[in-house]
Amino acid sequence: MPSVFIKTYGCQMNERDSEAVAAQLLARGYRLSPSEHGADVVLLNTCSVRDFAEQKAISKMQNLAGAGRHQDRPPLLGFMGCMAQSRGVQLATDQPEVRLVLGTQKIHRAADYIDDLLAGRQQQVVDTAEEARSQDAIRDHLPAAGAGRPVTAFVSIMQGCNQHCTFCIVPFTRGEERSRTIPDIVAEVNMLVSRGVREVTLLGQIVTSFGRREYPVLAGKSGFVQLLEAVQAVEGLDRIRFTSPHPKGYGEDLIGAFGRLSKLAEHAHLPVQSGSDTLLKRMHRGYTRERYLDLVRKLRATHEQMAVTTDIIVGFPGETDEDFERTLSLCEEVAFDQAYIFKYSPRRDTPAASMPNPVPQDLIEERHARLLALINRLASAKYQSLVGKTVEILVEGPSRKNATRFEGRTRDNRIVIFPGSERHRGHLIRVRVERAGAFTLYGDPAILGLEPPRPAVSEFPERDALPA
Ligand code: 5AD
Numbered sequence: 001m002p003s004v005f006i007k008t009y010g011c012q013m014n015e016r017d018s019e020a021v022a023a024q025l026l027a028r029g030y031r032l033s034p035s036e037h038g039a040d041v042v043l044l045n046t047c048s049v050r051d052f053a054e055q056k057a058i059s060k061m062q063n064l065a066g067a068g069r070h071q072d073r074p075p076l077l078g079f080m081g082c083m084a085q086s087r088g089v090q091l092a093t094d095q096p097e098v099r100l101v102l103g104t105q106k107i108h109r110a111a112d113y114i115d116d117l118l119a120g121r122q123q124q125v126v127d128t129a130e131e132a133r134s135q136d137a138i139r140d141h142l143p144a145a146g147a148g149r150p151v152t153a154f155v156s157i158m159q160g161c162n163q164h165c166t167f168c169i170v171p172f173t174r175g176e177e178r179s180r181t182i183p184d185i186v187a188e189v190n191m192l193v194s195r196g197v198r199e200v201t202l203l204g205q206i207v208t209s210f211g212r213r214e215y216p217v218l219a220g221k222s223g224f225v226q227l228l229e230a231v232q233a234v235e236g237l238d239r240i241r242f243t244s245p246h247p248k249g250y251g252e253d254l255i256g257a258f259g260r261l262s263k264l265a266e267h268a269h270l271p272v273q274s275g276s277d278t279l280l281k282r283m284h285r286g287y288t289r290e291r292y293l294d295l296v297r298k299l300r301a302t303h304e305q306m307a308v309t310t311d312i313i314v315g316f317p318g319e320t321d322e323d324f325e326r327t328l329s330l331c332e333e334v335a336f337d338q339a340y341i342f343k344y345s346p347r348r349d350t351p352a353a354s355m356p357n358p359v360p361q362d363l364i365e366e367r368h369a370r371l372l373a374l375i376n377r378l379a380s381a382k383y384q385s386l387v388g389k390t391v392e393i394l395v396e397g398p399s400r401k402n403a404t405r406f407e408g409r410t411r412d413n414r415i416v417i418f419p420g421s422e423r424h425r426g427h428l429i430r431v432r433v434e435r436a437g438a439f440t441l442y443g444d445p446a447i448l449g450l451e452p453p454r455p456a457v458s459e460f461p462e463r464d465a466l467p468a
Contacts, residue, residue, distance in 0.1 A: 002040035002118060003033040009057055010047025012243060013203050014081055016138060016154040018045045021080070021110045023140035028111050036064065041076045041114055043100070046083035048169050050345035054083050058095075065097035076117055078102060080110065082173035086348070088128045103128030104159070104174050108137035135159040135178040139188055144195045151396045151426045153197045157185050157227065158204035158211075163246060165273075166284045166355070167316060169347040170205055179204075179211045179223070182230050189234050196426055199239035199265075199394055200231065207242045208249020225253045232261045238428060239265050239394060239411065244311075246271070248286050250295050259302040266303040267337075267413040270296065271311035275330030276323035279316055282355070289330060296334050307337040307382075307412035314371055315344040315364035317355035324367050331374055337382050337412070338439070339375045343368055376438075383414070383436035390432050390446050391416065395424040401440070410441075418443040 004025050008018040021043070022032055033039035042064055047053040061077065068074030078100030079091050085103040092098045099117055102110055106127045116122040138156040158179040161171045189200055204210060211223020218226060231240055240263045247270050258264055270292070274280055277288050287295075300306045312327060331339065343364050346353040359367075393408030399417045400407070406420030408429070417440060418431050424445075431443030 001029045001031055003031040003038070004041040004043065004114075005033040005036045005039035006043045006045055007036070007060065008045045009053055010045075010049065010082070012154055012201065013156065013205065014045050014047060016156050016203055017081065017104075017107050018043075019142055019154070020138045020140045020156075021045075021107060023142045024108065024111045025114065026142065027140070028115070030111075030114075036075070039075055040073075040118070041078070043078045043080055043110070046079055046081040048082035048086050048173050048347070050342065051347075052345065054087075057083060061091075061095055061098065065095055068097055076100070076114065078114075080104075080107065082169070085128050085173045086169065089126045092124060092126055099124045101126040101128065105129070105131045105134035108134070130175060133178075135180050136184065139184075141192065141195075148397065149196045149426075151197060151394060152199040152201065153192045154203050155185060155188055155192070155200050156180075156204070157202045157207065158209065161205040162209070163206060163286070164284060166282060166351040167273075167313060167344065167347065169350060172349055174205050177206065177209050177212065179214050182211070182215070182227050185227060186230050186234060189231055189237060193234060193236040198237060198426055198428075199241065200237065202227070202231070202240065202242040204242075205244070206246045206249065208245040208254065221253045222249075222251060224249065225257050228254075228257055228261055228264060232263050237263060239263055241265050241267065241413070243269055244271065245269060246286075247292055247295055250299070255295075255298050255302060258299065258306070265411045265413065266305055267307040267309070267411070268299050269309045269311075270299075272330065272334075273311060273313050274316065274319075274323065275327035276319075277326075279319060279323050282318065283313075283316060283352070289326065293330070293333065305412050307414075308334060309338040309340075309413075310334075310336050311340045311342065312371065313342050313344050314367040315359040317344070317352055317359065318357040319344075319359050319367075328371065328374060331371070331378065335378050335382070336375065338379050339371075341368055341371050341375065379439065380436075383439070383441060386414070386433045386441060387436050388433065390430050391441075391443070392428055392430050393418075393443070395420060395427050395429060397425055414441055415439070416441045416443045418445055420445070 006018045008014050036042045044057050046057040064077055077098050080102040084101045091101050113125045160175040160177045162177045164171050208224050210227055215223030215226055272292055273283055275289055296308055391410045393410055393416045395408040399405040405417050407415055407417045430446040432446050433441045433443050435442050
C-alpha cells in the first residue's frame with residue numbers, strides 16, 4: 001500500500017489535524033512514512049500566522065517538486081491547513097506539481113481525495129469550501145503502538161474564531177466559531193483513556209469560546225466550564241489542559257474552576273500581545289492592561305504554583321518606544337513563566353496591514369532581542385526557584401533530549417528529565433528537582449511518593465509491576 005508523510009507547521013491544532021489525517025489514511029491501509037524520502041504521498045500541513053511560516057512551506061514544496069522531477073515515480077504532493085485555505089488554487093497554479101490543496105474544513109476528505117488522485121480518477125483537487133459540522137470531523141487518533149503508547153493527547157473541541165484581532169489571519173483561514181458537542185468530546189476522551197492516555201489538552205482557536213452559542217450559561221457556568229466539568233468526571237483521566245484561550249474567556253466561572261476541578265492543571269496561557277492600552281485597542285483585543293493584570297492576580301490566587309505564559313507581538317504598526325516600554329514593564333510585573341515573542345508580520349486582508357507608521361525592521365529586531373532577554377531572565381528565575389522542591393510529574397516517555405533518560409511534565413507544564421524507565425510511563429510520580437537548565441528541570445524520583453497504578457489496560461500487564 002502507498003506510504004504517506006505529513007510535515008506539520010505551526011500550532012497544536014495543526015498537529016492534531018495531521019494526526020487525524022494520518023489515522024484516517026492508516027485505517028484505509030496506507031502506511032505512514034517516517035520521512036519524505038521514498039514516500040508515495042507528501043502533505044505539508046501549513047501555517048499562515050506569519051509570512052515566515054508560509055515561505056518555509058512554499059520553499060519546502062519547491063524542493064519536493066524539484067526532487068520529484070528526477071524520480072521515476074515522483075510522490076503525490078499536497079498542501080493542507082491554513083495556507084491552503086487562504087491561498088487556495090493559487091498554490092496549484094504557482095507549483096503545478098501540487099495536486100491537492102485541502103482547506104481547513106475539508107481535512108476529513110483527505111483520504112478520499114488521495115485515493116482518487118492515486119487511482120488517476122482525478123488529476124488535481126482544490127477544495128477549500130466551507131462545510132457544515134466540519135468541527136465534528138477531527139476525531140480519529142493514531143492507534144496506540146505497543147509500549148510506546150502516548151500518555152497525553154490533543155482533543156479538538158471547536159474551530160474558528162470570531163474575535164477579529166486586527167493583526168490576525170485566523171478568522172479567514174479557520175472560519176467562524178463552531179463547537180462540537182459535550183457528549184461527543186467526552187466519548188473521545190473516554191476512548192483515549194481506555195488506550196492509556198492520562199492527560200488531554202483541549203484545543204481550539206479560542207478554546208475558551210467553546211459552546212458560546214450551543215450551550216447557554218447554566219448556574220453561572222459557561223459552555224466551556226460545563227465541558228471542563230464533564231471531562232473532569234472521566235474516570236482514569238489525571239490531567240486536563242487547554243489551548244489557546246483568550247483573556248476575555250476567563251470569567252469568574254473559569255477562574256473558579258482552577259481551584260475546584262482537581263484535574264485542571266495549574267497553567268494558564270494568557271496571550272497578552274502588548275502591555276500598552278493604546279496598542280491593545282488598535283489590536284482589537286477587548287481588554288486593558290489593568291484588566292489583564294487583575295486576571296493574573298485572580299488566577300494566581302487559586303494556586304500557589306500557577307504558571308502564567310503568554311504571547312507577545314513586537315513591532316505592531318505605530319508601536320512607539322513608550323508602548324514597547326509598557327510591554328517590558330508588564331512582563332516584569334507579571335513575571336511570566338514563559339512567553340512566545342512574535343515579530344509583527346503584515347497579513348493580507350487584515351486591518352493592521354494597512355495601518356500607518358509601520359515599525360522599521362531593525363527596530364523590530366532590537367525590541368525582539370530586548371524582550372527576549374527579559375523573558376529569559378524572568379523564566380530562568382522561576383526555574384531556579386524550583387530547585388530543591390518535590391514536584392509531581394506525569395511520565396510521558398524517553399527524554400527527547402537524552403534517550404537514556406525519561407521525561408515527564410509538572411502540572412504547571414514544565415519538563416522534568418529523570419533517570420526513569422519504561423515502567424514509569426503513564427504514571428504520576430514525585431521527583432525532587434536537583435537542578436534547572438534552560439526551560440528544563442532535572443529530577444530524582446522521590447521513591448516513597450510513587451502513586452499506585454491505575455488498573456492496567458490488559459495489553460500492558462507490565463504496568464502493574466511497579467517498584468514499591
Ligand atoms: N504577526 C506576528 N505575530 C502574530 N500572531 C498572530 N498574528 C500575527 C502577526 N500577524 C501571534 C500572536 C498569537 C500567536 C499565535 O501568533 O501573538 O497569539
